[in-house]
Amino acid sequence: MEKRVLFRSTWLPWALLLPQLLIISIFFFWPAAQAVLQSFQVEDAFGMSTEWVGLENFANLLDDPTYLNSFMRTALFSVLVAGLGITVSLILAIFADRIVRAAMLYKTLLIVPYAVAPVIAGVLWMFMFSPSLGVVAHYLGELGYDWNHIMNDNQAMALVVLASVWKQISYNFLFFLAGLQSIPKSLIEAASIDGAGPWRRFWNIQLPLLSPTTFFLLVINIVYAFFDTFGIIDAATAGGPGQSTSILVYKVYQDGFKSLDLGSSAAQSVILMIIVVALTVVQFRYVEKKVQY
């Protein structure tokens, strides 16, 4: 799409673009290029000398069982976060869509977690489930279930998944509700006249028409699980016990800033960049397609 009428000036567009180009060059392209460069180098811990090692950093990563484990854990984590988050929000949106009275009140209350910082969400959930003083852990114990996410890998994973889903429900919910409300009422009415009950209408009309929204949310939720959950994990489990909740982003931070293994951290960054670019391309192609019909 292009404008028919354009302004003419040789210098003005550059002056207008200058602030943005300057900022993205200094704080985006320069560091991104550095990351790529560094991923092919090995630097000693004092930064005194660097050596060009080609693909060695990447090869080391692929040989490193802790990295491969982190990869698998990230995959599991994002599938759980996206799957649970999407299902729960869809159920909430379907019922919210039926409600006329008090709808605004429910909606407002459901939106609040969006405003909570990830790290605070992590603190809240860690507090609820803390084995020594958490309320939920206590009552689970009375029910005969022994909760201790500080010792138990699976429980730690469950905790960060729950906290992450909690924070993302508002977002998914708003999109599903908007999607449901944009389905033409006449369609629902017609189906209803043909004798389709609410269940039937959900499966045969609403759900198929929501599939673009669902796909979009799937990509967004996976990106969210990959990157925006850093604060949640840092506050709730700090990647532990062992490495059991250390997802890829957390490992980049641990290896780079805690262990000062710069080459490996950079190589991990590059792998992450490739993953995001792939996800974005998928999403973009889908958006392009959607614009056409």
Place this chain on the structure above:
Amino acid sequence: MVDRRPWLTVLSHLVMIVGVMIVAFPLYLAFVASTHTADAIVQSPMPLLPGAHLWENYQAALFGSGKLGSNTNVVHMMWVSFVTAIVITVGKIAISLLSAFAIVYFRFPFKMLCFWAIFLTLMLPVEVRILPTYKVVAELGMLNSYAGLTLPLIASATATFLFRQFFLTVPDELVEAARIDGAGPMRFFKDVLVPLSKTSVAALFVIQFIYGWNQYLWPLLMTTSEDMYPVVIGIKRMLAGGEAAVDWNIVMATAIIAMLPPAAVVMLMQKWFVKGLVDTEK
């Protein structure tokens, strides 16, 4: 609804009430914890109803109680968070309005290259290039400064795309009319385009403010001096002493205080917020 099924309406309300209760529970618990003494909370199970110490806990949180681990001044941290969030929000909106205007209303060499360069930044969050970005900011001497806290986070293109999308829907006749009236490009931008963009600006404001306020990883690395901690970092630092030594009542009071500004922005500007979300991402 098309059909009247009272039981389904009742069920809908039930599902919503259960949903809201589960979603609100962590927040409720934080509030309850913020109204008790530290001793009451460490008893298991902690009380589930609010206690009588609300006022003193919030006072201690805001002005520093001097007790172990929680003597940082929250008022000052709130100020740092506020300035950071506002600079990120205003900065992003301002540079994005300008660059979207350039991309939509001018033809110039390398236009597509600029467009794609900006588009590329859309996909990579700062978390991915965290270490090299840290190095750049350190080399520029921007550690522990507002510039360091905000500029790297302004470097993303979401807002540029929202404005571009919007400008493309503005009718061409407006430019022609402005031309006939003798207005130059900047006059058109200031008097026509910016006023028309008010809704998008409001929507973006909400989203970017929350984004800026809730930043964690970047300020965690960037700030080493206590007077540059945003409040979100302050809370995490209070937990440093291990679970037993923490004054949970003060931590939770601080958490509630830290949540209030973004929560207020979301609730008061719900309409813009929803519009902004649905428009930016699609």
